[in-house]
Amino acid sequence: MLKIHQLFLRSFIFIFLSILLLISIVVYFWSKSIYLDQIEKNILSNIDTLSISLPNLKNIDQKVLEIKRATNLRVTIIDTDGVVVAESDEDKSLMENHGNREEIIAAKYKTYGEIARHSDTLNKDLLYIAKEVTIDDKVYYIRMSSEITTIKEYFIKLTLQLIGIFSIFLLLAFIVSYYISDKIRHETDNILNFLINLTKKKEPTNMSSFYTQEFFTINKLLNKVAIKLQKKEKSKAKHTAKLKLANKQKDEIISAISHEFKNPIAIITGYVQTLQNDKDLPIQMRDKFLTKIDSNANKMTQIIDKLRLALKLEEGRENIEKRELDLKSLCEIIAIDLKDKYPNRTIEISGENKSIQGDDTLISMAISNLIENALKYSEGVVRVEISQEYLKVIDTGIGISETDLLKITRKFYRVSQNGWNNSLGLGLFIVNSILNLHNFKLQISSIYGKGSEFIIKY
Template sequence: MLKIHQLFLRTFSLIFLLLLIVLSITIYFWSKHIYLDQIEKNLSQNIDSLSFSFNTLDNASYIVKTFKAKTGNRITVIDEDGVVVADSDKDKESMENHANRDEIIHAKYNGYGKSIRYSHTLEQELLYVAKKIVIDDKIYYIRLADYTSKIRDNFTELIYQLIGLIALFLVGFFIVTYYLSLKIKDETNSILDFLIQMSNKRPKYEIYSEFSEEFNKITRLLNKVANKLSKKEKQKDKQTAKLKLANRQKDEIISAISHEFKNPIAIITGYAETILNDKDLPEKMKTKFLNKIYTSGNKMSQIIDKLRLTLKLEEGKQTILTTQCSLHDLLNDIISDLKEKYAQREVTIIGKDKEINVDETLFSMALTNLIENALKYSEDEVIIKIDDEFISIIDKGIGIDEHEIKKINQKFYRVSQNGWNNSLGLGLFIVHAILKLHDFELIITSKLAQGSEFKIKY
């Protein structure tokens, strides 16, 4: 398959050759027509001049030969019956009757006639012009002829001149055309390279062309298409990254749920098996084992409830029922419940009591999660500050890296760096969703190895 610059050169060469042929044919027939008209006009004028020399036919042969020497035209004098009276080139006695010659027939009826034909006598093509005249009260025809071969000679000379001019023009035009074909080749190669890069989905640059308006439009459109494809590719990469992250988080949450269920199930199975197999187990020990089974069952139920609550909050199906609550009372109840698990830890409330309108169950769940995280990831005292705008839970624990803070409110997001692990990855997501239902805001500030502050703006 030809390249565009090769196609351009071949097409131009073919068109130029066709134009040259058409032009040559046109020039030939045009020049022939003009030349024949000129010869005919000259012959007609020469006949008029010659006719004045014929007062009598006694010296006709001398007159025609003398006139032939001056003009170079063949001259024939013919009587009314077609008999040759005198001829400048041949012996009149050897010449046949000319009554049926076209030019003589036309001259007989119109006074003037002409024809072009091949002369077997001279073995060349001639233009014959004849006029009817009267000499001594008799009708005669003076016929002059000239060679049409002069047309070919003149045309050949003209063609040589024309070819020379065309050759000069062709060389110049070929240089320009070759330069244009190289430019077109460069432009098409540039576009091809750009398209190859687009097919690899990573164009390294924008393409631009000032060669022509068409190439300029093509390159601008290619840049637009490349930008759109690049944006789509980036969106695809982001979507792929999100899907990978979601899959990883789901794997992690499944692993976490399995881990959370593993211990309670093991406890339930172990104690239940002991009770079933040991018929002589003391009542006190049996009661202890049953309490362990009950506690483990409750723990599993709480995990399931947390997952169900997460789905409701995410789908916007969770409603709230607000009541007037005392923050001190709410916090004291939470701290009292956590004392069973964190008996050796201190939680201090600073600030005056404040009454707020909240869904007590949900808000208590949010505060419990924040306070328990503070206890879990620190060893020093946990401080709870209350003022007119905020309630803050402050610890001096391991802290959270700055770039993780914006992510920890996401569902299933778990921070594992330095041991900070948000359980199932649902706790802070639930906290954030509950606060959003109340039109509250969670503000987190933290520094690694210095501690964290979770501030609720109500």
């Protein structure tokens, strides 16, 4: 399969060679026609002149020779019987009867007769013109002929000139067309390379072409296509990255949920098996085992409730019942409840009495989550400060990095690099959602390795 510039060159050469051949043929027949016409007119003029200058046939042979020398034309005079009366180039006595010659026959019925043929007598191509004349009141036919072999010489000369002229023109045209085809090849190669890079998903360089309007438009459109494809690829890559992250988070969530359920299930199973296997177990021990089973069942229920609450808060289906709450009293109750779970830890509550409008259960859950997080991820005293503008939970624990601070309130987001672990990753998401329901705001500030502050602005 030819390339476009090769097809262009071959077509160009074929067209010009065809034109050269056609012009040569046309010029040949045109020049031949003009040349023969000129000879014909010249011969007729000489015949007319000779007919006027011949009142009789006296010294006719001498006069014919003189005309031959003067005009370089072969002269033959023939009577009505076809007998050659005079001949300038041959012995007339040796010549056959000319009554049946085409030009003589034509001259009998027309103004004159003409024909171009090969002369066996002279072995040359001649143009014969014959015309009827009257000499001494008798009818004769004066026939003059001229060589036409010069037409071939003229044609060869003219053809060589035409070939030379067209060769120069063709060479110049070839140089121009080669330059054009080379530019076209360069432009098409750029487009092909650009498209190859696109198919291989390589980032193609920006193309520009000012050679022709068509190439400029094609390059402009290809650049737009490339930009759109790059945007789609980037969008696809982002989407893929999000899917990978979502899958990773899903695996982590499933792992976390599995871990959260595994311990209470294992404890419940262990105690149940013990109760089933040991029928003589003391009542005190049996009650202790049943209490543990109940505690762990409640823990599983709390995990499920937490998941359900997170879904409700996310979908905006959680209804709140607001009433007046005393924050300091609420925090003291929460501290007492957490003391049972963290007996060796200290929770300090300071500040003013502050009343707010809120849902008792949800606000308690939010504050409890913040204080418990502080207890989990620090070893020192956890302080709760209450003012007219905010409630602040302060710890001196491991802190949170700046990157994680931007994401920590997202659903199921869990920080594991530095030991910070939100269990299911729902705690702060639930806190933030509860506060949003009350038109409150959660602010978190932290210094990695030194501690964190969780502030509820109401």
